[in-house]
Amino acid sequence: MIKAIVTDIEGTTSSISFVKEVLFPYAARQLPAFLETHWDKPEVQAQLRAAEQESGQSLGSPAAANALFQQWISEDRKATPLKALQGMIWKAGYQNGDYTAHLYPDTAAALRAWKQQGLDLYVYSSGSIAAQQLFFGYSDAGDLTALLCGYFDTTSGHKQEVDSYRTIQQAIGLPAEQLLFLSDIEAELDAAAEAGFQTIRLDREGSQGESQHRVVSSFEEIAL
Secondary structure, eight states, X not given: OOOEEEEOOBTTTBOHHHIIIIIHHHHXXXXXXXXXXXXXXXXXXXXXXXXXXXXXXXXXXXXXXXXXXXXXXXXXXXXXXXXXXXXXXXXXXXXXXXXXXXXXXXXXXXXXXXXXXXXXXXXXXXXXXXXXXXHHHTBTTBOOGGGOOEEEOGGGOOTTOHHHHHHXXXXXXXXXXXXXXXXXXXXXXXXXXXXXXXXXXXXXXXOSOOOSSEXXXXXXXXXX
16 A cells, blocks of 8 residues: 655656756856855855865865856756755745746646545655755645655665665655655666655656556556
């Protein structure tokens, strides 16, 4: 019996295009000014030190930091310091009303229905936990954060690594076979399945080909 659901965001609850075409470009445009104006803030300095450790580079100025982070953005690198800074920038964008987070039309209704059934709901995304909270707090369907029990990001491990799902399972505190992981990425589902999770692949466009996992095109097709 499924007792908790862990869901991906991009391509699963929400379109990849929103993240790629709205959030990422917004953060990239705002990053130089953000680094200039927030350089001395402890939370920013903490991420800069982490980025120095990860890159092996000295980031002694906003310009140097911006150059590294812009490179990581262009590489679509899942670096925790970058994700944390993007989350700080996105927060201002959400609060200013520059955008709301895209959700597929079936997402909010499914999350509410699963919550009413007594299932615990979690999010696992490569975006930072702060960014995930903003995403569901400022979604097209309003504030959905009350539906969610917790969030996991790359601090739990990368999404195609089996140990990441073991870490998440231990944090949730339920047997792995009672956890369902939803994603559009085959390698992530493979890792989750190896950790004992039940899995479903979301193929929103109907064009992803064969899968080792159960495949649906909408949350409406998921019967628990």
